[in-house]
Amino acid sequence: MKRVYAKEEVCIGCRLCEVYCRTEHSKSKNIIKAHKKETPRPVARVLVEELRPVSFAVQCRHCDEPECVESCITGALTKDESGAVVYNVDKCVGCWTCVLVCPHGAPQRDLERRKIAKCDLCPDRETPACVDFCPNGALIYEER
């Protein structure tokens, strides 16, 4: 399956991937409204790690045998036919078991909703927003 991969040597740590991820996962899908007006605030599913001069973006790896899916106590997380690991936010109860088991630190806690937020590969788009909007081409979406 296609996954998002980071090129750390060209990432400048601008965090625009986080901004566009939040926008894509907002109600309005408008960059200003998403960041200034919406409550609960949308949460980024991609996280930029940084320790100067190195930086790179990390998101869910959509693992082949995902620990999160096997451990989720409600069945909110599933691996779909395309291989994407998706979640049903209505079923999530915020127990953080997926946070406990994911070796990549991918599920983020959405404290306002008391549920997790994680990369869903942007089902409404051809290419995930983080990849499309990275000004430096530091994220690639490909089959490996």
Place this chain on the structure above:
Amino acid sequence: MSYVIIGNSVAAVGAIEAIRKVDKEINITVISDEPYAVYSRPLISEYLAGQVKEDMMGYRAPDFYERNGVTTMLGRKITEIERARKSVKLDNGEEVAYSKLLIATGGSPFIPPMKGLGLGGVMTFIKMDDAKKLDAMVPELKHVIVIGAGLIGLKAAESLHHRGVKVTVVELANRVMATVLDVEAGNIVQKALEQAGITIITEDTVAEIIGDSAGMANGVKLKSGKALDCDAVVVAIGVIPNAGFAKESGVEANRGIIVDDHMRTNLTDIYAAGDVAEGPDYLNGGVRVMPIWPNAYIQGKIAGFNMAGVDREFGGGLAMNSIELFGVPVITVGLSNVESDDLEVLTKVEENSYRKIVLRGSTVVGAVFAGKVERAGMVTGLIRDQIDVSDMRDRLLADDFGYIDFPIELRKERLGVS
């Protein structure tokens, strides 16, 4: 040829999903004494609290059995395994033949002998029906005594509190969740419970439950001599594996059914998984009952693959817990609460958070996160893969510990970054 699974919970689902990855044809029959389609057992507390409705408790979609070609016999109890005939016997004498059998019967509440156990209002809290019974009682309840401050007892206490019932928890140890939480984390959780208004009595236990003339519980007498009024008692001291019928049929069992790294019991074609099993322990070696949801799924999966003829080895269970009580999240992994000369402990205590890393030589073997639990799984991953952390030691306690702290080669391997 037919596979029979006894028990219809998460270990059974792990097995069914694994079997169907390999074999779409073979008959699978699931037999369980609870009358429900598979539900998320941990959610009975959210149900009692009124936060999750019954129709949202299904662990899998309603068409799960149909889609996977599984025959269910629900509300039926197995009393015996007829090894010679390769069949299991139901409580009405009926027999179901198996070519391979998986025992995934979980556990039952441990109830120590004490006076008054037979009184009305004395409850346990591990099944949907327990939650329904308590739910129906709530309008009449003023004060409930919960015996045991483990995960299940505290979840029951929190739920009842949300429904406006006064709750007192009585615990024999000197703190809450003493088996997994160290003193520091135990204090954080206890403070959150007490601030919410739950009374916690430690280093004491219920010696006797007292009833009224109608046979209803209306008080308890503690070992210390103290007496408390109440209108219900929830016994939540622990869970013991449902291994009795299997043991009587010749399956080797200790506390739980002993399984090897393929989830095989001592008897041919009989497997066990989940809370009923005593399986390999990843960090300590030997075998151990590890009654947690993720372990039950993974053991079920391993059993399923091996039943279907795909050789899959179980790497060993890793103890772990994630719980949030009154808004305070706490995560523990591995040797989170063990003191020993060969272990080195790193801790960081802040206003509303606590982080602890336990090292054995240059690998991490345990961790506790309270308050801030972000990306805790990165540390779980270090434990599971026994990564040498010599070069990231001083960053392990950082709130933003992550891949940035990994040696570059390891990071690239894990993330596929270039």
